[in-house]
Amino acid sequence: MIFNMTENGFVTECAYGELTVSGDDQYGFRPYQLLVSSIAVCSGGVLRKVLERMRISFQDIKVQAEVERNEKEANRIEKIHLHFVILGEDLNETKIEKALVVTRKNCAMVQSVKDSIEITESFEIKETK
Template identity: 50%
Template sequence: MEFYLKENGVRTQLEYGELDISGNEDYGYRPFQLMIASIAGCSASVFRKILTKKKIEIEDLHITAEAERDAEHANKITKISLHFIVKGENLDKGKLEKSLELAKKNCTMVQSVKGSIEVVETLELINLSN
């Protein structure tokens, strides 16, 4: 990856498009937003692959993410909470919890921040068959 300095941040060109990064969200994505998006996106992708391999069908997956930051230490991210809301028919909470746990162990981004950022995942089911 190559990054180029611009007036209010940096820019990179990726296969999917241009990415502007700035400490001011008027000029691009803020670095902490990209960190949270990377962890949420990776977790969701790995979770979906595991569900597909286990032949667990879902209708929808929604994730909310919240970060806790330490203002006294460069405002670093200390904790990211991911709440997975899974919608489908005849969902088995136990199987989904095990799949989510396996996804956390196999998510490159979660494993990359292990020991420095606490990642907590919670699961909510919306069972359409009930």
Template identity: 40%
Template sequence: MKFIINEETIKTGTTFGELSVSTNEEAGYRPFQLFIGSLAGCSGTLLRTILLKKRIDFEHIELEADYVRNPDEANRIEEIHFTAFVQSGDRLSDKQAERVSQLVLSNCGMIQSVISSIDVTFTIRLNNGKQP
């Protein structure tokens, strides 16, 4: 990848389009947003794939990320907690949800790249049955 560094941004071209990164939210994506977004993208698509392979029907998946940064250590990210909200008509036990969560953690390449230095958790919250 090639990056062009300007006054407020660093830019690169991707097959999807131009990506602007900046510490100024008005000029581009903040680096920590891209970092957490890449972990969410990897783990979220992997979760979807696992559910499909296990033939678990789902209607909707949302993923929330909470994080802890340490201002005394260059504002480094120390913890990331992902919670996946899965709307499914299938009956899934808490044990099955935990097993799928562990599969996501152990098979997501982006999470595996940082798991030794950042505390990463992945939890699935099930909403079995149709939404009212």
């Protein structure tokens, strides 16, 4: 990837389109937003694949990310809590717990930051009819 400087940040061309990154969210995505998004979406995508491989039927997954930052240490991200809301019918809590363990081990983004950012997960099941 090549990032070119602009007046208010940097821009790069990706296969999907242009990505603008800036420390000011008026001009692009902030770096911490991209980091948190990468971890949340990677985890959600891996969870989706794991549930499908386990033949667990579900309708939707939502991922809520809560971030704790340390202002005294360059506003670094110290903790990310991911809360998965899984919508489906007759979902088994024990199987979802097992799927999350597999997800954590196979999410490249979580594995990349696990020694520097505390990542925690929780989930809830919402029944659909």
